[in-house]
Amino acid sequence: MSILQVHDVCVNLPTEDGVVHAVQHVSFEVDKGEVFGIVGESGSGKSVLTQAITGLMPGAEVSGTAVFDGMDLLTATPKQLRSMRGNKIGMIFQDPLSSLHPYFTIGSQIVEVIRTHEPHTSREEARRRAIEMLEMVGIKNADQRFGDYPHQFSGGMRQRVMIAMALVLRPEMIIADEPTTALDVTIQKQVLDVLRDMSDRLGTTVIMISHDLTLLGSFADRAMVMYAGHQLETGPVEALFSRPAHPYTLGLLHSSPDAEGDRKRLTPIEGRMPSLLDVPTGCVFAPRCPDATDRCFREAPPRVTLSDGVTVSCWMKTDPTPAEAKPEIDEFVLQRARDRAEEAAAQASRSGATEEWPVDRNAPIAVVNDLHLTYGAGTRNAVEVLKGIDLTVNRGDSIGLVGESGCGKTTLARVIAGLLPATSGKVTLLGKDNATVTKAEWREQRRHVQLVFQDPYGSLNPRRRVGSIIGEPLRIQHHWSGERLKKRVQELMELVGLNPEHYNRYPGEFSGGQRQRIGIARALALDPELIIFDEPVSALDVSIQAQILNLIQDLQDAFGYTYLFISHDLAVVRHVCSRVVVIENGRIVERGDTDRIYDDPQAAFTKRLLAASVRAIPPQSPATASRVMVKEVAA
Amino acid sequence: MIKQVLRRLLFAAIILFLLSIFVFGLFYIAPGNPARLIAGEKASQEVLDQVTRNLGLDKPLWQQYITFITNAFQGDFGISYRNQTPVTDLIVSRLPVTFSLVGGAVVIWLLIGVPLGVVSATHPGTWKDRLAQILSQLFISFPSFVLGMFLLYMLYYLPKRNGFTLFPPGGYTKLGDGFIGWAWHMALPWLTLALLMAALYQRLTRAEMIDVLGEDYIRTARAKGISENRVIYKHGLRSTLTVLTTQLGADIGSLLSGSIIIEQVFGLQGVGALAVKSVNTQDRPVIIGVVLLGGFFIVMMNLLVDILHVALEPTLRR
Numbered sequence: 001m002s003i004l005q006v007h008d009v010c011v012n013l014p015t016e017d018g019v020v021h022a023v024q025h026v027s028f029e030v031d032k033g034e035v036f037g038i039v040g041e042s043g044s045g046k047s048v049l050t051q052a053i054t055g056l057m058p059g060a061e062v063s064g065t066a067v068f069d070g071m072d073l074l075t076a077t078p079k080q081l082r083s084m085r086g087n088k089i090g091m092i093f094q095d096p097l098s099s100l101h102p103y104f105t106i107g108s109q110i111v112e113v114i115r116t117h118e119p120h121t122s123r124e125e126a127r128r129r130a131i132e133m134l135e136m137v138g139i140k141n142a143d144q145r146f147g148d149y150p151h152q153f154s155g156g157m158r159q160r161v162m163i164a165m166a167l168v169l170r171p172e173m174i175i176a177d178e179p180t181t182a183l184d185v186t187i188q189k190q191v192l193d194v195l196r197d198m199s200d201r202l203g204t205t206v207i208m209i210s211h212d213l214t215l216l217g218s219f220a221d222r223a224m225v226m227y228a229g230h231q232l233e234t235g236p237v238e239a240l241f242s243r244p245a246h247p248y249t250l251g252l253l254h255s256s257p258d259a260e261g262d263r264k265r266l267t268p269i270e271g272r273m274p275s276l277l278d279v280p281t282g283c284v285f286a287p288r289c290p291d292a293t294d295r296c297f298r299e300a301p302p303r304v305t306l307s308d309g310v311t312v313s314c315w316m317k318t319d320p321t322p323a324e325a326k327p328e329i330d331e332f333v334l335q336r337a338r339d340r341a342e343e344a345a346a347q348a349s350r351s352g353a354t355e356e357w358p359v360d361r362n363a364p365i366a367v368v369n370d371l372h373l374t375y376g377a378g379t380r381n382a383v384e385v386l387k388g389i390d391l392t393v394n395r396g397d398s399i400g401l402v403g404e405s406g407c408g409k410t411t412l413a414r415v416i417a418g419l420l421p422a423t424s425g426k427v428t429l430l431g432k433d434n435a436t437v438t439k440a441e442w443r444e445q446r447r448h449v450q451l452v453f454q455d456p457y458g459s460l461n462p463r464r465r466v467g468s469i470i471g472e473p474l475r476i477q478h479h480w481s482g483e484r485l486k487k488r489v490q491e492l493m494e495l496v497g498l499n500p501e502h503y504n505r506y507p508g509e510f511s512g513g514q515r516q517r518i519g520i521a522r523a524l525a526l527d528p529e530l531i532i533f534d535e536p537v538s539a540l541d542v543s544i545q546a547q548i549l550n551l552i553q554d555l556q557d558a559f560g561y562t563y564l565f566i567s568h569d570l571a572v573v574r575h576v577c578s579r580v581v582v583i584e585n586g587r588i589v590e591r592g593d594t595d596r597i598y599d600d601p602q603a604a605f606t607k608r609l610l611a612a613s614v615r616a617i618p619p620q621s622p623a624t625a626s627r628v629m630v631k632e633v634a635a
Numbered sequence: 636m637i638k639q640v641l642r643r644l645l646f647a648a649i650i651l652f653l654l655s656i657f658v659f660g661l662f663y664i665a666p667g668n669p670a671r672l673i674a675g676e677k678a679s680q681e682v683l684d685q686v687t688r689n690l691g692l693d694k695p696l697w698q699q700y701i702t703f704i705t706n707a708f709q710g711d712f713g714i715s716y717r718n719q720t721p722v723t724d725l726i727v728s729r730l731p732v733t734f735s736l737v738g739g740a741v742v743i744w745l746l747i748g749v750p751l752g753v754v755s756a757t758h759p760g761t762w763k764d765r766l767a768q769i770l771s772q773l774f775i776s777f778p779s780f781v782l783g784m785f786l787l788y789m790l791y792y793l794p795k796r797n798g799f800t801l802f803p804p805g806g807y808t809k810l811g812d813g814f815i816g817w818a819w820h821m822a823l824p825w826l827t828l829a830l831l832m833a834a835l836y837q838r839l840t841r842a843e844m845i846d847v848l849g850e851d852y853i854r855t856a857r858a859k860g861i862s863e864n865r866v867i868y869k870h871g872l873r874s875t876l877t878v879l880t881t882q883l884g885a886d887i888g889s890l891l892s893g894s895i896i897i898e899q900v901f902g903l904q905g906v907g908a909l910a911v912k913s914v915n916t917q918d919r920p921v922i923i924g925v926v927l928l929g930g931f932f933i934v935m936m937n938l939l940v941d942i943l944h945v946a947l948e949p950t951l952r953r
Contacts, residue, residue, distance in 0.1 A: 086860035
């Protein structure tokens with residue numbers, strides 16, 4: 001029996017630039033007690049859809065019907081909707097810190113839900129019920145923690161509080177909007193287990209929104225794939241994984257780092273999502289689809305149901321061919337870059353000019369001996385972040401530093417780069433001891449060590465042109481200017497897959513993936529000895545993430561760069577790195593060749609990390625001949 | 636917590652001490668001989684010397700300062716050159732007027748400014764928001780004496796010409812002599828000050844509230860199904876209190892050291908009027924006293940704000 005029937009819902013958001021067609025003609029049903037997943041990349045309309053039907057999008061123009069429990073939510077009065085929210089429909093959001101009010105105790109925030117919908121409940125009774133619920137979701141000493149504020153809880157515990165708040169009135173359905181995205185992998189698993197357990201015990205229907213198809217694979221019963229506001233494929237998750245009927249679903253599976261067990265290249269989806277202001281006629285996915293025909297661009301495909309219950313909107317209907325993984329760097333561009341590097345080297349040897357600071361080509365890039373780092377050393381609030389790290393980075397290595405947030409992996413990278421002084425221990429970078437370098441040598445080090453940061457939005461100055469951002473290291477270190485600088489910057493832009501004609505644009509005009517390419521181009525500008533990537537893809541969508549990972553790999557294959565790659569995600573590291581170092585609480589708990597770590601982890605922490613992050617994906621099977629179209633749902 | 640407060644108090648004392656040195660030094664550098672001022676233009680050299688000795692002006696500056704600061708610690712800021720009254724008594728006699736003016740105005744401007752800001756923030760871009768924005772722009776651009784004169788004309792002069800007294804043009808009656816009379820006399824100065832400040836608070840509340848209403852926890856509050864009023868006034872306004880109290884502390888602190896123009900317009904004999912008079916007559920002890928009092932108020936209000944923040948923000952508690 002279905003609890004929620006959504007039929008032909010469209011959501012338009014009027015903005016200053018025009019109307020954003022956030023959701024278009026989406027229809028689905030959710031059965032009582034099931035876990036229904038909605039998957040899509042950012043901008044796919046998955047959050048807008050659920051917020052619009054629960055009345056949390058005041059400015060939106062919504063059409064269609066969404067019948068919940070016999071009532072159409074889209075024609076309900078605000079008052080009726082209010083009496084539904086929190087009472088019959090619970091909600092959990094992505095970031096548990098910003099989603100809980102920082103100035104009220106968690107207890108009072110839960111009690112507020114009870115007393116809003118059941119005003120006759122006494123304070124004591126409401127308190128008792130809140131504590132009981134907190135205990136159910138696994139908050140220890142709930143009685144004492146009732147009066148604590150959100151900041152006194154860890155991320156995972158906060159999300160448990162959110163779950164308790166959403167479930168305290170035993171709603172028939174909860175909507176979980178990326179409930180684990182902001183959490184560490186091991187915590188993610190715990191939170192998902194709590195959610196699943198609660199749903200089983202209380203018989204609650206769960207709508208789970210995620211950008212991560214593989215996560216839904218192990219959690220949801222059925223799922224809907226959304227793209228650019230359109231519903232592309234809906235069906236049981238086993239079917240989506242084993243016989244993806246839509247090329248986009250297949251693309252998502254191939255670009256997910258979990259997908260390939262070996263260190264094969266990822267297959268990204270080329271291009272990016274169309275603007276929702278001006279949606280193309282025909283299939284929305286056609287511009288990125290490897291199988292697209294003329295018809296796909298001209299006419300929107302009908303929604304059809306296949307014999308195994310999968311609904312899909314595609315002219316092909318059954319058996320999409322996987323896309324080819326193309327090299328990220330153009331062969332011509334690559335050859336030119338190689339020639340330039342050789343020429344520069346030849347010129348240097350011809351002129352006989354010795355470098356100001358020659359780098360020993362045979363020595364390791366960085367050697368770390370018994371490194372300790374304590375923040376606020378000597379004070380009462382001293383925190384020991386790194387507790388005796390030994391590490392050698394050889395030329396041509398690509399080392400993955402893996403650990404949970406707060407384990408010290410970023411701090412370690414910053415110490416190696418010479419940006420933070422060590423408290424004790426020795427760090428030798430390019431043959432010089434970091435503790436004793438002179439100012440001039442330190443400047444020289446900056447030329448040989450480059451960083452690429454996590455947040456492609458925050459790490460580029462929005463008021464400077466891209467050409468000036470990429471060219472800055474050249475201006476500072478080599479005092480280049482004019483045509484020479486411009487030519488080199490445009491070469492770099494081509495190398496990382498940016499259009500060199502966009503030299504004069506601002507970062508705001510680029511998408512997240514392109515911005516990360518800008519960051520990589522900036523890092524490459526000085527031909528560095530070592531490039532440190534600090535979570536370079538964690539802020540990007542899956543299909544874009546695969547493009548950037550492939551680019552990073554291609555660059556190393558072509559030029560033999562040395563990488564230090566920081567990530568919380570073992571699956572990502574596996575694709576880029578040859579060696580992996582696992583860090584827990586400031587100590588290295590395990591190190592070794594990537595394959596060895598994945599096949600035969602020794603440390604308990606590594607095992608836990610692997611269990612939590614690498615998800616089993618059902619093998620893909622060719623579409624069965626028996627699967628045929630059974631009915632056409634909508635044109 | 637107590638330790639923090641003590642540390643801040645010590646800090647406040649140091650600031651006031653530095654301020655006193657600065658002001659004292661400034662008058663030593665400044666031209667003009669106070670002895671001549673007191674003795675008069677035509678006084679003989681003997682009389683002048685006598686006055687200089689009486690005032691202690693013949694001693695080295697550091698000795699004068701030590702005498703001053705020692706006395707100041709006992710609450711004695713010297714004696715006014717002009718009318719031979721102790722500075723402390725002079726200032727204390729002016730304080731009720733200034734306190735009345737600021738205290739009343741604070742209540743009014745908060746009651747006007749904050750709700751208008753909330754209305755603006757919850758209806759951005761609508762006529763309500765536009766109207767509130769235009770009004771606040773208008774009052775921000777008014778010089779205070781123009782607004783004061785305008786209110787005097789509209790609410791005192793016009794009714795007076797038509798034969799009845801709506802509000803008095805100024806003056807001050809003690810609160811002890813009756814609340815009604817006190818409030819009636821203070822009404823126009825209050826309104827002038829309050830309208831100017833309300834405009835600032837409308838903008839501040841609006842900006843802050845728009846930020847807060849975009850927070851994830853506001854969405855959570857709506858997702859709980861609580862009423863929109865409760866979302867705005869309980870969950871939303873609660874988060875703006877930190878910013879509002881910071882601004883309020885700074886404003887009250889500086890207004891207590893004298894709202895000179897408004898006191899002038901309405902003929903109120905408050906601290907501001909005293910400051911003006913003593914500067915005009917080069918009455919050094921009084922000027923120093925007023926400056927130090929101003930510094931004291933500002934430092935104390937800031938301390939109070941810091942303590943309030945700890946009470947308001949659980950994240951700051953240890």
